[in-house]
Amino acid sequence: MNTKHQGMRIAGFLFLLAAYSPVSLAGAEEAAKINYADTAWIMVSSALVMLMLPGLALFYGGMVRRKNVLGTLMHSFVPLGVITIQWVFIGYSLSFGEDIGNFVGNLDKAFLMGISYTDLNGTIPEYLFCMFQLMFAIITVALISGGMAERVKFKAYIVFIFVWSTLVYDPICHWVWGGGWLSDLGALDFAGGTVVHISSGVAGLSAALVLKKRRGFPGSLMIPHSLPLTLLGAGLLWFGWFGFNAGSALAANEIAVLAFTNTQVATGAGLLGWVVMEFYKMGKASALGAASGIVAGLVAITPAAGFVEPLWAMVIGFMAGVLCYAAVVAKIRLGYDDSLDAFGIHGIGGAWGALATGLFVTVGGTGLLAGNLTQVWIQLVGIAAAAIYSFVLTYGIVTVIDKTIGFRIEDEDEEMGLDTTQHGETGYNLV
DSSP, X not given: OHHHHHHHHHHHHHHHHHHTSHHHHXXXXXXTOOOHHHHHHHHHHHHHXXXXXXXXXXXXXXXSOGGGHHHHHHHHHTHHHHHHHHIIIIIHHHHHSSEETTTEEOSTTGGGTTOXXXXXXXXXXXXXXXXXXXXXXXXXXXXXXXXXXXXXXXXXXXXXXXHHIIIIIHHHHHHHHSSOHHHHHTOOOSSSIIIIIIHHHHHHHHXXXXXXXXXXXXXXXXXXXXXXXXXXXXXXXXXXXXXXXHGGGSXXXXXXXXXXXXXXXXXXXXXXXXXXXXXXXXXXXXHHHHHHHHHHHHHHHXXXXXXXXXXXXXXXXXXXXXHHHHHHXXXXXXXXXXXXXXXXXXXXXXXXXXXXXXXXXXXXXXXXXGTOHHHXXXXXXXXXXXXXXXXXXXXXXXXXXXXXXXXXXXXXXHHHOHHHHHHSOOSOOOO
């Protein structure tokens, strides 16, 4: 008996010696060590995504009438302030805090409490991960403004984006990226097709339906006042999207390079897909169509960027140009006033991209190409869940705001334009 106990003590001593040996300690230290290449890349990527906000502002701003250009630019810029504060207060914790019921995070990280500048998320500081994800939250609410452009009160818009980000974006983000139920189900979304584009595109449609059409739509001529601004904005979006997609690898590695390559390939194909449709339907290609095709391609490749090979990225992008063109054309027939086609491009493009991920995934998973039909069904569940949740809650949020403080501007103010009535300025003071 004593011999047996002595043997057990020796075995325990040897186990502790192995566990705390220099080799084991070095391995543990190495596993928790910051990677400076990854950190540098994600810092650059975060800045690139932030640059997408001025890009979106120009893209949207060029498409509205001259009297609404400043108001539209402000819809993309003010989230940089509002959502930054919301994210630090509660947004990051709701999205990436400890899971509650597979639905949302808890408030342990509210106000970034308990997080030190030395804490890591993988190989990068958690503060950097927080800031990178913040840029996604900011641009998502800015995208919604395209569905309600030229007809909303600025103060109501500020309330809306704070409430919407809290009740809609943060839970959906948690479902997919924060350890929620879609993550457990196996839904694939590399950089935000479901989290960003489906949620914002459907929200734009929902808000447009509540707020009703602009005065004179569709009979009055509401042509873009500055297509050069729109093209410049599309170019800045394209540039910033490399951070959006390749940065979502959260490392400077081969997956980031794949996402970078797919972003370029799909976007070029999206541009051509839209242009081909315009040639087929009208016999000529428009600058607005080229800019729209660029964004359609960018949107569609977002969920698939790190999961597919470049040739399939080309298919995804080209089909996005075709499908989004058809959705934008159908808007007139269906009679809803999604002012700048938030749903037609981001809703439809995001849904196609999420579905295409299930069809063509060969990197980090399998899809229909490998005979895995289950992944396609999982992607469809994710699409439906994000779309329904965003539509219903957005409808309710916009309705409540409109019935209380008022969301839509008065007819007289709409006639004068957002610039003077909401901001007391004009975009162009030309003599």
